[in-house]
Amino acid sequence: MIKVGIVGGTGYTGVELLRLLVQHPDVSLEVITSRAEAGVDVAQIFPSLRGRLELAFSEPSTAALAACDVVFFATPHGVAMQQATALLAAGVKVIDLGADFRLKDAHVFQTWYGMEHSAPALLKEAVYGLPEINRKQIINARLVGMPGCYPTAIQLGYAPLLAEEGQGRPALIDTSALIADAKSGVSGAGRKAEVSILLAETADNFKAYGVDGHRHHPEIVQGLQAISGEKNIGLTFVPHLVPMIRGIHATLYARILPSARHHDFQGLFEKFYADEPFVDVMPPGIHPETRFVRGSNMVRLAVRRPGGGDMLVVLVVEDNLVKGASGQAVQCMNLMCGLPEHAGLTHIAVLP
Amino acid sequence: MIKVGIVGGTGYTGVELLRLLVQHPDVSLEVITSRAEAGVDVAQIFPSLRGRLELAFSEPSTAALAACDVVFFATPHGVAMQQATALLAAGVKVIDLGADFRLKDAHVFQTWYGMEHSAPALLKEAVYGLPEINRKQIINARLVGMPGCYPTAIQLGYAPLLAEEGQGRPALIDTSALIADAKSGVSGAGRKAEVSILLAETADNFKAYGVDGHRHHPEIVQGLQAISGEKNIGLTFVPHLVPMIRGIHATLYARILPSARHHDFQGLFEKFYADEPFVDVMPPGIHPETRFVRGSNMVRLAVRRPGGGDMLVVLVVEDNLVKGASGQAVQCMNLMCGLPEHAGLTHIAVLP
Amino acid sequence: MIKVGIVGGTGYTGVELLRLLVQHPDVSLEVITSRAEAGVDVAQIFPSLRGRLELAFSEPSTAALAACDVVFFATPHGVAMQQATALLAAGVKVIDLGADFRLKDAHVFQTWYGMEHSAPALLKEAVYGLPEINRKQIINARLVGMPGCYPTAIQLGYAPLLAEEGQGRPALIDTSALIADAKSGVSGAGRKAEVSILLAETADNFKAYGVDGHRHHPEIVQGLQAISGEKNIGLTFVPHLVPMIRGIHATLYARILPSARHHDFQGLFEKFYADEPFVDVMPPGIHPETRFVRGSNMVRLAVRRPGGGDMLVVLVVEDNLVKGASGQAVQCMNLMCGLPEHAGLTHIAVLP
Amino acid sequence: MIKVGIVGGTGYTGVELLRLLVQHPDVSLEVITSRAEAGVDVAQIFPSLRGRLELAFSEPSTAALAACDVVFFATPHGVAMQQATALLAAGVKVIDLGADFRLKDAHVFQTWYGMEHSAPALLKEAVYGLPEINRKQIINARLVGMPGCYPTAIQLGYAPLLAEEGQGRPALIDTSALIADAKSGVSGAGRKAEVSILLAETADNFKAYGVDGHRHHPEIVQGLQAISGEKNIGLTFVPHLVPMIRGIHATLYARILPSARHHDFQGLFEKFYADEPFVDVMPPGIHPETRFVRGSNMVRLAVRRPGGGDMLVVLVVEDNLVKGASGQAVQCMNLMCGLPEHAGLTHIAVLP
DSSP states (O other), X not given: OEEEEEEOOSSHHHHHHHHHHHTOTTEEEEEEEOTTTTTSBHHHHOGGGTTXXXXXXXXXXXXXXXXXXXXXXXXXXXXXXHHHHHHHHTTOEEEEOSSTTTOXXXXXXXXXXXXXXXXXXXHHHOEEOOHHHHHHHHHTOSEEEOOOHHHHHHHHHHHHHHXXXXXXXXXXXXXXXXXXXXXXXXXXXXXXXXXXXXXXXXXXXXXXXXXXXXTHHHHHHHHHHHHHTSOOOOEEEEEEEESSXXXXXXXXXXXXXXXXXXXXXXXXXXXXXXXXXXXXXOOTTOOOBGGGGTTSSOEEEEEEOGGGSSEEEEEEEEOTTIIIIIHHHHHHHHXXXXXXXXXXXXXXXXXX | OEEEEEEOOSSHHHHHHHHHHHTOTTEEEEEEEOTTTTTSBHHHHOGGGTTTOOOBOBOOOHHHHHTSSEEEEOSOTTSHHHHHHHHHHTTOEEEEOSSTTTOSOHHHHHHHXXXXXXXXXXXXXXXXXXXXXXXXXXXXXXXXXXXXXHHHHHHHHHHHHHHHHHTTSOOOEEEEEEEEEEEEEGGGGOSOOOGGGBHHHHTTOOEEOOTTOOTHHHXXXXXXXXXXXXXXXXXXXXXXXXXXXXXXXXXXXXXXOGGGTTOOHHHHHHHHTTTOTTEEEOOTTOOOBGGGGTTSSOEEEEEEOGGGOSEEEEEEEEOTTIIIIIHHHHHHHHHHTTXXXXXXXXXXXXXX | OEEEEEXXXXXXXXXXXXXXXXXXXXXXXXXXXXXXXXTSBHHHHOGGGTTTXXXXXXXXXXXXHHTSSEEEEOSOTTSHHHHHHHHHHTTOEEEEOSSTTTOSOHHHHHHHHSSOOSOHHHHHHOXXXXXXXXXXXXXXXXXXXXXXXXXXXXXXXXXXXXXXXXXTSOOOEEEEEEEEEEEEEGGGGOSOOOGGGBHXXXXXXXXXXXXXXXXXXXXXXXXXXHHTTSOOOOEEEEEEEESSSSOEEEEEEEEEOGGGTTOOHHHHHHHHTTTOTTEEEOOTTOOOBGGGGTTSSOEEEEEEOGGGOSEEEEEEEEOTTIIXXXXXXXXXXXXHTTOOTTTTOOOOOOOO | OEEEEEEOOSSHHHHHHHHHHHXXXXXXXXXXXXXXXXXXXXXXXXXXXXXXXXXXXXXXXXHHHHTSSEEEEOSOTTSHHHHHHHHHHTTOEEEEOSSXXXXXXXXXXXXXXSSOOSOHHHHHHOEEOOHHHHHHHHHTXXXXXXXXXXXXXXHHHHHHHHHHHHTTSOOOEEEEEEEEEEEEEGGGGOSOOXXXXXXXXXXXOOEEOOTTOOTHHHHXXXXXXHHHTSOOOOEEEEEEEESSSSOEEEXXXXXXXXXXXXXXXXXXXXXXXXXXTTEEEOOTTOOOBGGGGXXXXXXXXXXXXXXXXXXXXXXXXXXXXXXXXXXXXXXHHHHHXXXXXXXXXXXXXXXX
């Protein structure tokens, strides 16, 4: 059994980690810390876990965490980078669901997150936890920075198109004007006491936000550049808030290059993801819906070419709390610990 | 492996049965019939099952069903009673999620469901599939009629109170004026093309319905009478429609008899359900919420006595599609087939 | 034109007052105060008002308010009682949407609201702003305490039944065991930064709350006692939270006395409310829905007697922010200022 | 008073027309037809109108309609074109909310709507009812074809950009690759008994639809061409379904031409719409939300340029049933009848 610790388990990625790990056949949940809720039974905060988890939140303690095989950080940015060095030194594998180890450049981190990076030396070692792109590195990693929810959907949607060039084949799309119009359920904003995400403010409503700049933009660009072989990427990213709890739908636009107009894009995607357990390339005629993956670790996507023209449209859905956060983190843990990649992640989507 | 067939799998209880059975460790899904969708892949109708179920709907066929160990009917009323006799004769165990085998009296069935019962001889044999009340009979049953979604929540909420009298102890509550104010998500109305259950008609809205009479009323009364030792039951049952997909919340009222004013009701409930794997009596101070059981087979309930007065309030939540339908049906199958009662039913609620 | 001031206009009753008053033909909005938002354009906080209201929030100032004809307090409890005396002395009519002037007994106020009442001398003068019950007193009032949202719906639902006795006729119902099972949209909890009312906590969910005691309980009992001629009232009140923005649905239960079994309850209600502009007694066969009054000042209700038995069920719907708060406050203002009672309150419900 | 008739008032645009017209100061509602509901009180189908409209649905009758000044068709496509000729001959002004008179080319109509156009001679006379673009023609029109809901938002969002060229000034954007990523509430799909728009299918869910081709595409292109001076328009239009009742949010993308990189786009929009009563160009820093216009005839929009780059993003919100349908139809009626353009259309959005 893998001994697991969680730092900061009172948010949505925390409770989702708990749901997945409690049902994971190879995991023993040893410690979960929360300064604010120390001493309180986890099941009191999250009664969905009553009868399934006999554990109380404890004060953050490096000793208790250092006794684990794997420690997840389900914390706001700035926490994991404070504690990672010590845990790694103690032989613990560290998986950060926050933003501390996503960006390779400490200056970019500081620009977007408003704080200096306290462990820049680890940035080089940290592996970006997107298994479909970085599986080999994740298997050998001690420290993994999990992608954000939007970046997961958007990178997986563009990857087959960009990887051609990354692998030395002819370019397929104009990467100077990519458009990612993304929509997220409100849980993506976290379990925070803020007026703007009240039901009475967000239900029966739809809006864009962060149009002038969103922290996931540099992360997505960094990822797309890596996939494309460091090609220049011009990306417009507009996130929107959907009156639903879970789910991300990314609608991706890319202009097909004249030389690629006869390319078989459906075939390209199917081949690229043929062996992936958690990516489903849907056949023509079906539109992915977020409920098709609700509560599951699947990404489902479709490739369309409206009117047979030169604009490619990729539709991608994921559950932002599973494949967009905690499920993908467990997927990385499985890889890092030599478990079957799908262990504990075979939940079928809850529909309706 | 238990060989399972499903008749009529295109509704919500059907797809929920599929979700549970595909993940059940001891089940092999052999056949699923639908006259309307014969020949169509199940995963085309329910893409949440893509990659997990390679089965197409087939024409209803007694032969194929007769080769199964268990057949579930996830059909409107009137279907199971046509086919049950033949299947039972072939040695198949039959579990009806519809209404055909809920009511013991064929005349009452005819009154409320508007059709003559075609298999009245089976009504006596049929066991009412509420394991917490009828476990022993279910274990030995060939034919089980599953309770309705409201009746499950309401009977489990009143059972500890009524069973006292049923077991010869002093009565605790005035059974002449029980009030069950129940609220259901819209999936309870089924997957039917009806204007009244459109999102644009039911979202951001709340209403009662069926106040003048609802088919679940005679079923609940029959059940409460059985639990209480055939006591006279006066029940007012008012169902309401909640703008959510899944979940039932029953708010039950019962006037405490003067002789029972010092009874420990919390203790009564805890003791009554002490060994039940799927009923959680919550401690004082917590209100059950439907999301605490979303997607799981749990019932959670709380007993309250506002102002310390003589009105007892029992709050009960269940997922109408799981414990209120398909999950409870799998629970009965497990009992009937000698499997662990919780096999395939350990899903933790999806929260948020 | 009536010169109007509003104290504390940044909550939901505040913005609803603004929506109604800006469209009111006889009102000039002079001042709106908010300590937190002083200097900020109202339309910046509530862009729905852009182009319709050129006013900024100002620091609370008695002078500015004293120049108004009417001042509304859309503030948490404890604010209006601090300022009412001075405003009344300045000849201003005061309408409090908070709880300061609802309860007649300062001790009861202190018990439920956790603070001493600072203006107990005004409690006797203050009129309870339920026009259908207290119209004459409101017309002559200087100070009106507006009913809570639940109390409005519940009192209007029980009033025709209780008023019989209050007016010296034979009693109709057993008032010792009234049950008010009420359901509210989330806006009823206010525009506050609290985790428990986030969309991700309350959408696709249903729960009861405050079962052990809710501040509206003593207010409702006080009102029902007044209507019934100070009869003893035993009331069980259970509020629930509905995943919708606006709307209250109260399901009221009352046991009919044996002597009243042949009473024409539909006729009783229709007669009682025959001349009321904002109460609609619906005919048999229709269930009121909250959307039938969304955005309007109407209450719609229906009387039912399930199975022809002795339990009467009254279904009442209102928009909690209109008839349950700001609309009813404008209705009182109209009465106090000699305007037509329906002035500025003729909005038809927004459906769908 | 303008005498008004409505053909087919049982859908959502019908009930919204009723809401607006009943409150319109200059309108007398004379007749409303529905073959299916003939003889039934309108307020029985739509209880939100109880007490405000004493009118029953009647059988379709040209005589009754011919006695009106204006007749609205709130019908599926194919109805208005059958009756328009006779009504026009009788001197009635005709406003079609359906699709019969939107497209100028009868062949394009047939391609997208699957039926031959039965009144092609009227297509030339019919005016496209978008007042901000065609006000003068509408004022003089006898026959107006109302824009679809998506086309209204999308054309108003692109119009200031395209009109420059249409008016002979230098082009600002690359019109060969416009992208309109649009999101609509479910009421846009109509009041139809279809499984795909049930609450249980669409709540807590998000999806694209019609990516391979949507009937509004040719209409939008036709409109954008007209505005731009018949320039070639390459438009990718992807509609999505939002789990809300009302509202459309269009996110429009356009690549700025190198020559226009220093253009003041905020100023351009503000100037273009400076005198428009129903279009609000929001200042920098605010994102339009659909609730900012819920129940009102306003369009609100914002222009953004993420990262200061060359991709322009226009965010547009409207209430699909008001400015996207019935409100805009009343706006056209006002223009055609010499009433103030805003008569009966001054409702402030219902927020929250």
